[in-house]
Amino acid sequence: MLSADAVTKTFGSGAGRVIAVEHVTLQLRAGARLGLVGPSGSGKSTLAQIMALLLAPDDGVVSVDGTRVAVCGVRCDRELRHRVQLVWQSPRMAVDPRLRVGDAIVEPLAASGLLPAGRAERRALIAAWAARVGLTQDLVERFPHEVSEGQLQRACLARALIVNPRYLICDELSSMLDVSTQAALLEVIAAAQDERELGVMLITHDRTLASAWCEQTVDISDLPADRDITAVSGASATARSGALGRQVCGRPQRSMQP
Amino acid sequence: MTALLDVDELSVGFRTRAGTVQALSRASVTVAPGELLLVVGESGSGKTVLAHSLLRLLPRNVDVSGSIRLGGEDVLALKPDALRRMRGRRMALIPQSPASSLNPVRKLGGQLLEAAQARGLTEHDARRRLRELLAELGLDLDFISGRYVHQLSGGMQQRIVNTMALVGDPDIVIADEPTSGLDSDLVDTTATQLREISARGASLLVITHDLRLAQRLGGRLALLYASRIVEVGPTAAFFKAPAHPYGRELLRALPEREGKSIPGLSPELTALPDHCAFADRCPDRFDRCTEAVPDLYPAADGVLARCFAHAER
Numbered sequence: 001m002l003s004a005d006a007v008t009k010t011f012g013s014g015a016g017r018v019i020a021v022e023h024v025t026l027q028l029r030a031g032a033r034l035g036l037v038g039p040s041g042s043g044k045s046t047l048a049q050i051m052a053l054l055l056a057p058d059d060g061v062v063s064v065d066g067t068r069v070a071v072c073g074v075r076c077d078r079e080l081r082h083r084v085q086l087v088w089q090s091p092r093m094a095v096d097p098r099l100r101v102g103d104a105i106v107e108p109l110a111a112s113g114l115l116p117a118g119r120a121e122r123r124a125l126i127a128a129w130a131a132r133v134g135l136t137q138d139l140v141e142r143f144p145h146e147v148s149e150g151q152l153q154r155a156c157l158a159r160a161l162i163v164n165p166r167y168l169i170c171d172e173l174s175s176m177l178d179v180s181t182q183a184a185l186l187e188v189i190a191a192a193q194d195e196r197e198l199g200v201m202l203i204t205h206d207r208t209l210a211s212a213w214c215e216q217t218v219d220i221s222d223l224p225a226d227r228d229i230t231a232v233s234g235a236s237a238t239a240r241s242g243a244l245g246r247q248v249c250g251r252p253q254r255s256m257q258p
Numbered sequence: 259m260t261a262l263l264d265v266d267e268l269s270v271g272f273r274t275r276a277g278t279v280q281a282l283s284r285a286s287v288t289v290a291p292g293e294l295l296l297v298v299g300e301s302g303s304g305k306t307v308l309a310h311s312l313l314r315l316l317p318r319n320v321d322v323s324g325s326i327r328l329g330g331e332d333v334l335a336l337k338p339d340a341l342r343r344m345r346g347r348r349m350a351l352i353p354q355s356p357a358s359s360l361n362p363v364r365k366l367g368g369q370l371l372e373a374a375q376a377r378g379l380t381e382h383d384a385r386r387r388l389r390e391l392l393a394e395l396g397l398d399l400d401f402i403s404g405r406y407v408h409q410l411s412g413g414m415q416q417r418i419v420n421t422m423a424l425v426g427d428p429d430i431v432i433a434d435e436p437t438s439g440l441d442s443d444l445v446d447t448t449a450t451q452l453r454e455i456s457a458r459g460a461s462l463l464v465i466t467h468d469l470r471l472a473q474r475l476g477g478r479l480a481l482l483y484a485s486r487i488v489e490v491g492p493t494a495a496f497f498k499a500p501a502h503p504y505g506r507e508l509l510r511a512l513p514e515r516e517g518k519s520i521p522g523l524s525p526e527l528t529a530l531p532d533h534c535a536f537a538d539r540c541p542d543r544f545d546r547c548t549e550a551v552p553d554l555y556p557a558a559d560g561v562l563a564r565c566f567a568h569a570e571r
Contacts, residue, residue, distance in 0.1 A: 178300030
């Protein structure tokens with residue numbers, strides 16, 4: 001189980017201080033499909049980064065399969081980081097523009113010293129993952145700017161799955177993509193879930209998508225503070241967040257959401 | 259009814275080192291006064307290029323053929339002065355990415371005012387009009403004025419550029435992905451606002467990949483695939499029974515329907531096949547599909563589809 005327990009995260013200080021996530025408790029079980037919805041500015045992306053062990057909460061605890069996460073980001077234990085993977089909203093901003101698409105797919109392995117040494121083996125590995133996400137050999141040899149947004153997101157999904165995570169967090173995986181590419185990405189995730197117990201948290205503002213694909217959908221802003229929502233099959237969640245997202249004007253807004 | 263906007267056989271190709279990228283191939287669409295036309299397609303299908311061609315916002319390395327007429331006037335032949343007068347006052351664009359189309363180092367008040375004054379409003383009228391338009395979208399001019407674009411959420415940025423497009427009371431508004439990045443409540447607000455633009459009598463050309471937005475807006479729909487219009491007809495008819503296999507497969511991919519993806523990838527625009535571009539992915543392909551590019555054939559009442567399946571009728 002990947003769990004965030006009463007996590008809070010604020011940015012800035014003084015008058016410009018914003019509470020992005022306030023006292024949120026959320027659990028994702030291996031094998032489950034949890035949808036997380038909420039208006040823009042409600043702290044979904046911040047929570048995603050906290051649960052993906054990339055951002056340390058100011059307060060509260062994140063744990064992976066019972067192991068409490070002490071440090072986040074690059075200093076976090078590699079094995080732990082591999083267990084939780086994040087697919088970002090914008091693939092263009094999430095890949096190194098200097099790497100070919102195929103090299104971007106195997107980048108996590110290269111960074112962890114797990115990449116096969118032989119050239120042929122590497123090529124075969126890239127080809128296998130490219131095929132899984134529906135990319136052609138021609139495309140993996142190109143640079144990110146030479147492929148479409150949807151093709152690049154397919155590569156990003158392969159990059160997240162290549163380290164065999166137990167939990168996958170998708171932050172607006174497909175909000176910029178056409179429905180067919182969206183369906184293709186979700187089919188790849190579903191296939192990965194068929195293979196092994198993979199817990200998926202789908203963060204989206206598309207409630208129709210969340211309710212169609214996920215077993216349970218949680219709204220980050222509507223949930224009452226002190227009541228447990230019993231899970232249909234897997235996840236249970238209690239969440240509360242600041243009123244920032246719903247506030248249209250008057251007070252300083254969260255400004256980090258693109 | 260005579261068309262306000264008449265695009266005839268418009269082709270746009272970008273000359274690049276990798277060869278010509280054919281972004282639009284002989285696209286013809288018309289928009290009557292007050293009419294709503296949706297241009298739907300996946301990214302890379304030529305939607306944005308169509309919007310930019312209409313306003314002549316294309317870079318220099320393009321080859322354009324065909325014609326664009328706005329109220330009978332040849333847009334492609336407009337001199338710079340006339341072009342400037344046309345933009346914003348007769349044809350306005352709601353750009354795709356609000357964050358990158360607003361100046362990051364100027365406060366928004368000045369930018370809004372400048373946009374309004376460029377449309378010929380006096381400062382007093384401009385402020386009044388901006389205040390009204392922003393209030394309709396739940397924003398306060400005074401709150402906005404002292405801020406920079408990065409201090410607003412994506413949804414608020416979108417509403418700023420919507421306001422800028424409307425302030426000149428244009429005859430036709432072109433909205434390029436007006437809801438991308440917005441949450442569902444703001445999509446509703448934007449949809450309502452777009453319908454209001456249309457109700458005011460302005461024509462509206464909405465470019466989107468969001469099928470649900472399209473369904474909600476209604477009007478007429480043109481479906482683009484790999485630089486070609488493959489189906490055009492009433493939006494309601496499209497959602498009931500798409501005439502082109504691509505449209506049919508696209509609707510099946512909606513998560514609330516089957517969530518079934520279309521196998522394969524769309525063709526590269528540098529190497530468009532000289533037959534039906536969808537043939538490789540089409541479940542109903544037959545011999546002729548890989549021999550020639552189909553024309554637009556009448557498929558149903560008021561519906562044209564670029565598919566040989568309708569050629570024999």
